[in-house]
Every structure is written in structure tokens, then in C-alpha cells.
Amino acid sequence: MPTSLRPSQALRLWHDVTFDLVRDGEHDLSARQMAVLLTVYLEMPPHTVRGLAAKLGVTKPAITRALDTMGRLGLVSRHRDAADRRNVVVQRTVAGALAVERLGDLIIARHKELPP
């Protein structure tokens, strides 16, 4: 575990990274979309619409729409589950992995710049 963040550092970090995301305007993802994206890329698959909706505490159509948007951006892809064809599994993409990786780099860079 890293050394503890102080409140001013924590907020400064959040501000700086959010600021970069808005300023660069690449993603323009809502908080929900960001939560879905990171859940898909950080947690163990498989990820279904229902599972994501339950985990995030939102409705299924909200997940469907988030996946629509992120699919349009190439950040995730959807695939029918062959075993149970009612299910849709959300899969990672190269572009999505790159975007997540860039976000990680951004957080780390801003974290390094934090005042002591």
C-alpha cells in the first residue's frame, strides 16, 4: 500500500486528472460509462449487462446505452454467449485497453506531480 494521501493531495489529484479529461476532451465519458469501462477492464470476466447493472446499482437500459456509446467509440465489444444465448458478454478491445492504459498513465503522472 502506498503512503497515505492527505486530503488536499487526494482532491488535488482528482481535480488534476478530471481537469485533463475535460480539457483534452477525448473520451467525454460520463461517470457511469467510466465505471463500466474500468469494471470491464479491471475485474474478472465474464461481464453481462445484468451483472454490471446489479453491481453499479443502475437499470439495465442504462448499461445497454453505455455499451452502445462505448461500442461506437470502439472501447468494448459485445458478443452473444454461446452457452446461454440470452446473455451478452462484454469483451475488451485493443482500443479500450489503450484508453485505459492512457488513463493510468495520466493518473500516475498527476500523482507524481503532487506537492509534498
Next chain:
Amino acid sequence: MPTSLRPSQALRLWHDVTFDLVRDGEHDLSARQMAVLLTVYLEMPPHTVRGLAAKLGVTKPAITRALDTMGRLGLVSRHRDAADRRNVVVQRTVAGALAVERLGDLIIARHKELPP
């Protein structure tokens, strides 16, 4: 400066905090609104609509609307500048300070929980 975050830790932190924000659903602020809120509470006043728009690289009406929403939520307040009555200065509120403080606590808590 805290010890450096590793990529997996940085992304895990971002995921966990975003997840909490979505799950608890208290704020429901967009990335822009979050950037405005944290800028107002972290950077040196005074904050004008024009200044915030220039800093974030968005249009003035976008800032006006963000301030409308956040004012409705009681997170900020607006006042005409007495010196130059064309300007509106954005001021902090008790509720806003509390919300920002809670966000800081959330980030710190999630940061503490990060795997080594």
C-alpha cells in the same frame, strides 16, 4: 510526494472511487461539473464564468449551466462583483465544502485499501 503509484493501483483507485460515486448516486455530476467544482474549491479565487470557461476550454454557456445545476444543488453560489458589475464571482458554500470534503475522504479511504 507520496510513493509512486503503479498502473494497476492507479486504475484500481480510479475505478473504486468512480464506482462509489455512481453507486451512491449522491452527486451525479458530469466530468465538467466535477472539474468546475474542484477548481472553485481548490484554486485561488476569484472565479468568474469567463475564467473558468477559458481554463477548462469550454464555452461560457456551458459554465453557466454547470453553475446553474450546482447552484440548484447548493454546491456553489454566484454573486455580482461589486467592483466590475459585469463579472459574476463564484463562491463556495458550506454544502459544497462538505461535498468536496466527503470526496476527499472517499479517495483517501479507497487509496488506503489499495493492494500492495
Next chain:
DNA sequence: GCTAAATAGAACGGTTCCGAAACGATTGCG
């Protein structure tokens, strides 16, 4: 004083997102 510049906000049309409800497709169970 009078005009020009600056500032915030309002109006407008288009886009996106929301939750609730309804719907088709699929599966499991009796």
C-alpha cells in the same frame, strides 16, 4: 456624452441520457 468592447445570461434546435414499461428471444421447469 457616445460609441465600442466585454461580460453573463437567455433562446433555440439538436443530441443524449434517464427510468418505466413493453417486447422478442431464449431457457428451464413441470
Next chain:
DNA sequence: CGCAATCGTTTCGGAACCGTTCTATTTAGC
């Protein structure tokens, strides 16, 4: 087989937000 349950999606009306454009107010310069 038949019927209920499950799953993802679509539809619907409403709300929020976007950028552009325009307006009202105020200030600065001549």
C-alpha cells in the same frame, strides 16, 4: 410440449446538456 422466468434491447415521454447565436448590462476609450 407448454408455460413461466430470464435476459438484453427497444420504445416512450421527459429532462439535461451541448454549441451557436443573440440580448442586456456594464465598463472603457475617445
